[in-house]
Amino acid sequence: MAEAASPSRFQEFQEILCCPRTKGALSLITVAELLERLPRDERPRVPDGTTAAFVSGSSLTAYPIIGRIVDFLDQDSLRLSNDANENLGKDAHRTSILQSVKRWYDEFGWQSNERGVYNDTATFSQVASTAHGFYELSSHLSLLDRLAGGKYILDAASGPIAHPENLAYSWLYKYHVCVDISLKALQEADTKLGSRGFYCMVDICHLPFRDAVFDGAVSGYTIQHIEASRQSTAVAELYRVLRPGAHLCVISSVNSTRTHRVLMRIMSGIRRALRLLRADASRRREQTHFGNSSPAPPHELYFYGRDLAWWRDRASELTASYSVEALRLFSKEEFEFFFNDSRRAAIAARKLETLFPRITARICTYILLDLHKPITIGCGFRKTPE
Numbered sequence: 021m022a023e024a025a026s027p028s029r030f031q032e033f034q035e036i037l038c039c040p041r042t043k044g045a046l047s048l049i050t051v052a053e054l055l056e057r058l059p060r061d062e063r064p065r066v067p068d069g070t071t072a073a074f075v076s077g078s079s080l081t082a083y084p085i086i087g088r089i090v091d092f093l094d095q096d097s098l099r100l101s102n103d104a105n106e107n108l109g110k111d112a113h114r115t116s117i118l119q120s121v122k123r124w125y126d127e128f129g130w131q132s133n134e135r136g137v138y139n140d141t142a143t144f145s146q147v148a149s150t151a152h153g154f155y156e157l158s159s160h161l162s163l164l165d166r167l168a169g170g171k172y173i174l175d176a177a178s179g180p181i182a183h184p185e186n187l188a189y190s191w192l193y194k195y196h197v198c199v200d201i202s203l204k205a206l207q208e209a210d211t212k213l214g215s216r217g218f219y220c221m222v223d224i225c226h227l228p229f230r231d232a233v234f235d236g237a238v239s240g241y242t243i244q245h246i247e248a249s250r251q252s253t254a255v256a257e258l259y260r261v262l263r264p265g266a267h268l269c270v271i272s273s274v275n276s277t278r279t280h281r282v283l284m285r286i287m288s289g290i291r292r293a294l295r296l297l298r299a300d301a302s303r304r305r306e307q308t309h310f311g312n313s314s315p316a317p318p319h320e321l322y323f324y325g326r327d328l329a330w331w332r333d334r335a336s337e338l339t340a341s342y343s344v345e346a347l348r349l350f351s352k353e354e355f356e357f358f359f360n361d362s363r364r365a366a367i368a369a370r371k372l373e374t375l376f377p378r379i380t381a382r383i384c385t386y387i388l389l390d391l392h393k394p395i396t397i398g399c400g401f402r403k404t405p406e
């Protein structure tokens with residue numbers, strides 16, 4: 021867990037921050053000033069461990085800073101006057117999905133199981149140095165050549181940086197800015213990034229950042245967990261904070277196409293035939309799911325998947341300079357079902373995906389959406405990226 025960071029550390033971040041609601045400027049105050057400015061009935065809501073706060077003059081709202089984490093969530097913001105925050109409650113009906121996703125990750129997804137692996141990772145992702153782990157890692161590293169470096173990279177929503185390779189996303193940047201609604205996620209991310217990280221607990225549909233301040237942005241496996249009616253807002257918000265010339269890389273699952281399903285059926289048939297030929301029916305892959313002793317999730321995790329056409333429409337609304345590429349043809353279940361622990365299969369699949377990214381995008385399970393923000397030169401002309 022982070023040691024208390026000095027307020028001067030946060031002064032530097034003021035250059036990128038704004039009020040998540042009004043987008044107005046924020047000022048930094050100490051905890052003593054905060055207590056002095058809050059109405060008496062609001063003071064008990066100041067979280068333990070608060071060292072300072074960001075204050076929005078326009079909305080008369082304070083956002084507490086706890087350790088290295090700034091809490092920009094509506095539900096935790098503090099009223100500086102009795103008239104303030106009138107509008108925040110109006111979104112209450114929309115926040116139930118957000119709350120249920122937050123609870124899933126805080127209480128289950130980012131808790132570690134008996135083997136020290138995050139429950140989310142054990143369920144959907146790599147568990148150890150398996151062939152699927154290699155497949156996934158290699159696909160994540162393919163983002164690196166789009167992250168050209170600078171002062172700030174945005175990781176939305178970072179989780180706890182569960183994949184070690186994601187640490188490399190910020191190698192060429194001064195600060196790795198992690199945002200997430202899960203406190204547990206950000207506390208864990210802090211143990212990995214330390215003072216190279218800046219951590220904001222926030223809904224990515226209302227980012228507390230000024231326009232065009234990030235020199236790169238990534239968002240892995242998150243949009244599908246945002247309420248369907250707000251997913252476009254989230255993508256537009258990520259693009260808004262991107263600096264011209266920089267790339268926003270979004271990783272998302274896509275709804276399975278007919279071609280993907282046919283391909284899976286053909287591969288199942290081939291697999292069955294091969295097993296019969298080898299009289300090898302007893303060979304069972306090792307189960308990598310969490311065991312019986314793992315805790316159960318508090319409820320089902322909200323998920324609303326989109327198809328390729330939806331992603332293309334969102335991208336083209338924002339920029340003419342985008343690509344939708346295959347990240348991985350196979351989900352974890354599919355990969356392990358067909359190939360067990362075959363590294364050769366992982367290498368072959370990656371070769372296919374990298375050689376034919378746009379064709380394989382039509383039949384893949386996970387896509388990489390790369391949005392490049394054009395540089396406007398003089399009289400509104402746009403420089404076409406390479």
Ligand SMILES: C[S@@+](CC[C@H](N)C(=O)[O-])C[C@H]1O[C@@H](n2cnc3c(N)ncnc32)[C@H](O)[C@@H]1O
Nearest residue numbers: 125177178179200201202222223224240241242
């Ligand atoms: C599947 S995890 C992905 C984590 C990480 N990007 C990765 O690739 O491992 C999804 C993350 O999104 C966060 N999340 C979901 N909805 C969010 C929202 N509206 N705003 C910010 N974070 C959100 C969850 O708390 C969780 O940490």
